[in-house]
Amino acid sequence: MTAGDATAPHPVRVFLVDDHALFRTGVRAELAAAEQVEVVGEAGSVAEAVAGIAHYQPEVVLLDVHMPDGGGAEVLRQVRPRQPEVVFLALSVSDAAEDVIAVIRGGARGYVTKTISGRELADAIVRVHGGDAVFSPRLAGFVLDAFSEGPGSAPVGDPELDLLTPREREVLRLLARGYAYKEIASELYISVKTVETHVSSVLRKTQLSNRYELSRWATDRRLV
Incomplete structure (x- = not known):
């Protein structure tokens, strides 16, 4: 092993949560080509996600927003108090403002839509793991509006x-x-x-x- 190999960063450990098995398979395949990330587990429901995240101890969770048994907000509500070190990145087909705001309020570090490429997704995972907030184009505006205190902004709490x-x-x-x-x-x-x-x-x-x-x-x- 060379000195460069010894100091190379380890791949970011990723856990995938989505209720569509075919989509999870596609994401795994896309991320398999990315050396900087490693998918260590997956789940198709809130209950499976909570148990799987506790078991696999991932660094980043890719989180679907809409699932039959409560969705990404419920996963955040159950996991974050127990594992505050885990970073969540929402990955959803929805680009609705209320969905973005709900998961960001719940503690997600970013929100990207499923139109994202595999390379871009891997980069987003690395960035949120490093402390950045990552959003698909135009979604960041929803968050700024929701959490700003200017006239006409959405209330932070209701x-x-x-x-x-x-x-x-x-x-x-x-x-x-x-x-x-x-x-x-x-x-x-x-x-x-x-x-x-x-x-x-x-x-x-x-x-x-x-x-x-x-x-x-x-x-x-x-x-x-």
Whole structure:
């Protein structure tokens, strides 16, 4: 071993969280060509992610935002208090402002969309591991707006909104966009009955009486 080899940095240990197995396979294949990162494990649900991160002790977690059992925000909520040293980088098909803001508030260090190339993703992983904040183009503006204190900026904290679970926020967002219950169920991979349960819970927590009031409430809080 040469002196250069002895001092070479080790690959960043990465754990992949996404509920689509085919996508995880593709990410693994893309990152396999990158010497600076190493995928040490993967998970397709919140429960698997929490257990896997504890077991494999990765340095960076690539985190999907939307999953059937709670999504990236729930993984962050459970893992960060136990393993504060782990860095999270959201990797999602969504470029919606509310999704970006939710995971950044939850503790993610960056947010990139699934249009990113394998080389760019590997570079983003290395950067967040090194302490940088990394965002796909235009997404950084959402974060600056949300956490700025200027006129018209989104509130950093909303006690009423904080009462809702990540899944309830997802259901509310789609409801406010005009989706029918069946369409929401299909979008989030849950049953219509589960959608109805979430809507009832949101109505109770917000003390509103119908979906039209909920839509106005969601619009006022920039969820739509």
